[in-house]
Structure formats: structure tokens, C-alpha cells
Amino acid sequence: VINSALSPSSKTSATSARASAGPRIGCVDVFGFENFSLNSLEQLCINFANEKLQRLFIGVLFEATSAVYAQEGVKVEQTDAGNNQPVIDLIGGTPTSLMAMLTEECIFPKGSDTLFLQKADRAHRGNAAYKEQRSSATEFVLQHFAGPVTYTVTGFLAKNKDPVSQDLLVLLQGSSSSLVSMLAKQGPALKSQNQSSASASASGGASRFKSSKFQGVVDHFQASFKALISTLQEGELHFVRCLKPNDAKAAAKFDKQVVLRQLQSSGLVHAVKASRAGYADHLAPRQVLAQFGWLCEVEGGLSGVDEMADAAAVLSACGVDASQFAVGKSRVFLRAGVLAELERQRLEVVGFKASVAQAAARGLLARRWAKRILEERRVAAAEDARREAAVRQAEAEAAHKRAAE
Numbered sequence: 001v002i003n004s005a006l007s008p009s010s011k012t013s014a015t016s017a018r019a020s021a022g023p024r025i026g027c028v029d030v031f032g033f034e035n036f037s038l039n040s041l042e043q044l045c046i047n048f049a050n051e052k053l054q055r056l057f058i059g060v061l062f063e064a065t066s067a068v069y070a071q072e073g074v075k076v077e078q079t080d081a082g083n084n085q086p087v088i089d090l091i092g093g094t095p096t097s098l099m100a101m102l103t104e105e106c107i108f109p110k111g112s113d114t115l116f117l118q119k120a121d122r123a124h125r126g127n128a129a130y131k132e133q134r135s136s137a138t139e140f141v142l143q144h145f146a147g148p149v150t151y152t153v154t155g156f157l158a159k160n161k162d163p164v165s166q167d168l169l170v171l172l173q174g175s176s177s178s179l180v181s182m183l184a185k186q187g188p189a190l191k192s193q194n195q196s197s198a199s200a201s202a203s204g205g206a207s208r209f210k211s212s213k214f215q216g217v218v219d220h221f222q223a224s225f226k227a228l229i230s231t232l233q234e235g236e237l238h239f240v241r242c243l244k245p246n247d248a249k250a251a252a253k254f255d256k257q258v259v260l261r262q263l264q265s266s267g268l269v270h271a272v273k274a275s276r277a278g279y280a281d282h283l284a285p286r287q288v289l290a291q292f293g294w295l296c297e298v299e300g301g302l303s304g305v306d307e308m309a310d311a312a313a314v315l316s317a318c319g320v321d322a323s324q325f326a327v328g329k330s331r332v333f334l335r336a337g338v339l340a341e342l343e344r345q346r347l348e349v350v351g352f353k354a355s356v357a358q359a360a361a362r363g364l365l366a367r368r369w370a371k372r373i374l375e376e377r378r379v380a381a382a383e384d385a386r387r388e389a390a391v392r393q394a395e396a397e398a399a400h401k402r403a404a405e
Contacts, residue, residue, distance in 0.1 A: 047149060160217050160218055
């Protein structure tokens with residue numbers, strides 16, 4: 001619905017809108033990093049996808065930050081954002097990767113899961129991201145960005161050979177559901193079949209009895225995921241990290257350990273640490289002057305003309321070392337912890353001034369109360385004196401009257 005509204009014509013179908021050059025919005029929902037008691041080919045593919053997306057996330061994050069620094073003319077030391085390219089190449093990025101070796105093993109008539117593991121152990125022995133399990137003939141360990149994962153190769157070849165029936169794909173193309181029909185027509189298995197048929201036709205049918213190149217599940221997965229990454233790189237990316245508050249799916253329950261595990265496995269903690277190694281906070285000079293300009297007295301006063309110079313003078317007057325901030329063209333960059341310290345100073349000054357104002361207000365109210373009490377006592381004393389005088393006068397008149405009689 002959103003993409004139809006963004007398309008040039010409201011009557012454009014979903015398929016044509018996706019193919020058009022107009023703007024569109026896409027949402028990719030990806031499984032999180034998986035590490036179970038038994039990890040097989042499914043987990044390897046899912047974790048490979050997470051490795052690629054993590055690489056994309058780190059690249060987008062630091063490329064955007066680096067672009068801001070370059071635009072502002074601020075020099076920043078290169079920080080380690082976490083290079084997971086070695087494990088990506090190990091799984092599916094090179095001709096000797098695990099997925100390539102798995103496809104090759106599926107071609108051999110006597111290929112087996114055990115032989116695949118033995119070849120992988122020999123090929124990647126010495127690789128820091130790969131660990132051979134000498135105590136097990138069916139397991140190996142990969143060091144992912146989120147932590148080590150032990151994989152069991154039992155069933156790897158059978159799962160990779162799992163073919164999609166071409167008759168089933170043709171049947172799905174005639175589905176009344178436009179989504180099912182579209183997915184069947186765009187399926188990687190069908191594309192490979194069409195390519196094989198096209199090459200056979202081009203050669204005059206001579207390759208009819210020649211076996212086409214085997215493509216397993218991991219090959220189709222890599223081709224599909226490569227197309228997805230290309231699509232993502234063409235657009236403006238925004239990442240949303242979803243965290244489960246607990247494993248019980250219970251409402252109003254927050255498990256810190258569960259959330260911490262997800263933060264670490266998503267690579268978000270490492271990304272935050274790496275980003276904070278540069279300048280964590282970017283403030284406008286007016287914000288610096290408005291929030292912290294009254295905390296300290298600047299020697300020589302502020303110019304009132306150059307906001308960037310005035311902001312730098314305010315930071316220096318507040319005790320911020322020159323290495324802890326940088327002044328760009330339109331922003332002031334602060335190291336991690338600087339803004340928190342300035343906020344602490346500001347709250348301390350605000351608290352002190354508030355206590356002074358409160359003391360003055362309370363003193364004023366107390367003096368008013370005391371003055372009112374004193375006035376009430378004076379009025380009461382005057383009233384008592386008037387009454388006593390009236391009583392004495394009445395007694396005197398009564399005594400004078402008795403004396404006259």
C-alpha cells in the first residue's frame with residue numbers, strides 16, 4: 001500500500017511499482033543470531049546472513065559518522081569498528097569457503113558429511129575464525145562476531161541437496177495468489193533452470209545429456225542474499241534493533257540478562273563502544289552557549305559575533321580540556337563523558353541557585369509570618385489593654401456613684 005502510494009500512478013500494480021524508478025519503502029525482517037544446543041546448516045545460513053548484515057550496519061554507521069567529520073573538517077583517529085570480514089570469507093566469501101566446499105562435496109558420488117568436515121579441517125586449519133574439534137568427528141566451531149558457535153555437520157549434504165521440484169514451481173506459477181505466483185516466477189531454482197535451458201538451446205541441444213553445474217540450497221541462498229544486499233545498498237538504510245524483554249513471552253517482565261545477551265549478540269555493544277571512541281555528542285554552538293554559557297566567566301568576555309569561538313571559550317572556561325572537544329564548521333563535537341560532566345556542573349549550579357532562591361523565598365515568607373504574628377499580638381495586647389481600661393473606668397464610675405448616694 002505504501003509503495004503504491006509512492007508510485008507515479010495510483011493504478012500501478014505492486015509488481016510494476018517495484019520495478020519502476022519511483023521511490024519505495026522496503027522492510028527486511030531478519031532472524032537474530034542463533035546459537036542452540038544443536039546447530040546445523042540452517043543456523044549456519046542464518047548466522048552468515050547476520051554476519052553480512054552486521055558488516056553492512058557497521059559500514060553504514062561509520063561511513064555516516066566519517067562523512068559528518070569530513071564535512072565539518074574535524075580530524076578523528078580511525079577506530080576499530082570490528083572487522084568480521086574473515087568469518088564472512090570463511091563461510092561463503094571465497095572459492096575455498098565452507099559453502100563452496102559443501103557444494104563441491106555434494107557433486108562427488110561418495111561425498112559425505114564426515115569427508116566434508118575433514119576437508120574443511122585441513123583447508124582452514126590455522127584460521128582464527130575456525131576451530132577444529134578433535135574430540136568430535138562431526139563438529140566444528142566458528143568464531144562469529146557475537147561469539148563462538150559449535151556446528152554439527154550431520155545432515156549437511158542431505159539438506160544442501162534438497163531440491164525444489166520444478167513441476168511444483170510451475171504449479172505455483174498458476175496460483176490465484178499474486179504473491180505466490182510472483183515468488184515462484186522469481187525463484188532462484190527456476191532461474192537456474194531457465195539459464196540451463198537457454199544455454200542448451202544456444203548450443204543446439206548438444207548439452208542435453210551433459211550435467212549442468214550443481215547448485216545446492218546454500219548456492220541459492222547466497223544468490224538471493226547477494227541480491228538483497230545490493231538492493232539494500234542502493235537505498236537509504238535505517239536499522240531497528242528489536243529486543244525481547246524475556247524468554248517467557250510474558251507481559252510486564254524485564255529480564256536484564258536476556259536483554260544483555262541480545263545486545264551483545266547483535267553487535268550493538270561493540271558498535272556503541274567503537275562510536276564512542278570518537279566524538280559521542282554533536283551540539284550546535286547556540287546550544288552550548290544557552291545551556292553552559294552562564295556556568296563560568298569567560299576571560300575577556302564573549303565576542304557575540306563568532307558563535308563557534310564563543311562556544312569553544314565557554315568549554316575551556318568550564319574546565320574541558322582541548323583534547324576533549326573539537327570545533328567544526330557548524331557543530332561542536334564532545335568526547336564521551338564531557339556532556340555528562342557539563343550537565344552535572346549545570347545541575348549543581350542550578351541546584352545551588354535554586355537553594356539560594358528557596359532560602360530567600362522561605363526567609364521572606366518567614367518574616368511575613370513573623371510580622372503577621374507580631375501584628376496580631378500587638379492588636380491582641382491593645383484590645384486587652386482597652387478592655388482593662390474599660391473595666392477600670394466602669395468600676396470607677398460605679399464607685400463614684402455609690403459615694404454620691
